[in-house]
Amino acid sequence: MVMEPGIKLSAAQLSVGFNTNRAITYLFKDVNVSLKAGQLVCLMGPNGVGKSSLIRTLAGLQKPLAGTVVYSFHGPTAVPKNISVVLTNRIHASMMAEELIAYGRYPYVSWNVSLTREDRNQIERAIDRTEIRHLAHRQISELSDGQMQLVMIARALAQDTPIILLDEPTAHLDLNNRVHIMRLLRNLCREMNKAILVSTHELDLALQTADLIWLSGKDKNILTGVPEDLVLNGLFDEIFQFKGFDLKTGRIAHEADRKVNVVLTGSGHEYLWTRNALERAGFTVDTAQSQAGQVHVEVTYEESKPRWVLKKENRLFTLSSIAELIEVI
Numbered sequence: 001m002v003m004e005p006g007i008k009l010s011a012a013q014l015s016v017g018f019n020t021n022r023a024i025t026y027l028f029k030d031v032n033v034s035l036k037a038g039q040l041v042c043l044m045g046p047n048g049v050g051k052s053s054l055i056r057t058l059a060g061l062q063k064p065l066a067g068t069v070v071y072s073f074h075g076p077t078a079v080p081k082n083i084s085v086v087l088t089n090r091i092h093a094s095m096m097a098e099e100l101i102a103y104g105r106y107p108y109v110s111w112n113v114s115l116t117r118e119d120r121n122q123i124e125r126a127i128d129r130t131e132i133r134h135l136a137h138r139q140i141s142e143l144s145d146g147q148m149q150l151v152m153i154a155r156a157l158a159q160d161t162p163i164i165l166l167d168e169p170t171a172h173l174d175l176n177n178r179v180h181i182m183r184l185l186r187n188l189c190r191e192m193n194k195a196i197l198v199s200t201h202e203l204d205l206a207l208q209t210a211d212l213i214w215l216s217g218k219d220k221n222i223l224t225g226v227p228e229d230l231v232l233n234g235l236f237d238e239i240f241q242f243k244g245f246d247l248k249t250g251r252i253a254h255e256a257d258r259k260v261n262v263v264l265t266g267s268g269h270e271y272l273w274t275r276n277a278l279e280r281a282g283f284t285v286d287t288a289q290s291q292a293g294q295v296h297v298e299v300t301y302e303e304s305k306p307r308w309v310l311k312k313e314n315r316l317f318t319l320s321s322i323a324e325l326i327e328v329i
Helices: 053-056 078-082 097-108 117-129 145-158 175-192 203-209 226-231 235-240 268-280 322-328
Strands: 005-021 024-036 040-044 066-071 083-086 163-167 195-199 210-216 222-226 261-265 284-286 295-302 305-312 315-319
Touching: 005 053, 005 195, 005 322, 024 066, 024 195, 024 261, 040 053, 040 175, 040 203, 053 163, 053 195, 078 097, 083 145, 097 117, 097 145, 097 163, 097 210, 145 163, 163 175, 163 284, 175 235, 175 284, 203 226, 210 226, 210 235, 222 226, 222 235, 222 322, 226 235, 261 268, 268 295, 268 322, 305 322
Parallel strands: 040 195, 040 210, 083 163, 163 195, 261 284, 261 295
Antiparallel strands: 005 024, 005 066, 210 222, 295 305, 305 315
């Protein structure tokens, strides 16, 4: 197979799954995908479709049922020097974070397992790049899940490979850590020209950070596209079958059970959050031309502070918070 410029990994007619004595179980069939330098790709799909198995197969850790995975590099040590993998397994060992990061240099060490100056420089650069200098001399058993994920990413960076494959690196993390890790991975693509594949359930983050989405299809295939196209053409809705969530607007559908129509005007973040709060509280929010007898709310500002001007039954109220607004309506 001839690789196009910039392509670091390519799969052709790839089938992934398990071959046991009883039967062959296919998770993916006839997959044709590629990873490009400088590109962050998110692999997405419902639970249990086989995303982890696909990651392992692309990394050469699991034998494909059919098809081929071709790399832009060759040789007996080509894979460990060109692909680093961050899996979900938690490491239980007595060592410091810096020692674990140093394991990324093992494909390069000589027979006496001694680190060279270049090895140590790569380790230091990885620690600085992931901003975990304060964790370097802590025991890994003391680290939180988010800290451990950063250490594992640092180990992958120390390995100094053009391809990084990560399986659910943001699982079980809080929002701040999820955002931090996805932004870090995106920056690594841009600044270090890495080809990075991330399997994830974080739809909101993938939509805002990924250059390309690999979406598991209903026919055990992979559908590819930029995030916005997959939203607009309905493929995300078809695969995930969202219940009460409108992906095109990014909003959850609320039932208007208060039977009160609120005409809302304004702009900015305060306007958007006001609309969200009113709809969640059960009001019908109308941004069209007002009619007599309706409740009117205008989001305005007084000395740079937001204020909510409510007109109700020919009375005016100036309120200082959304909570007050909901209570008075």
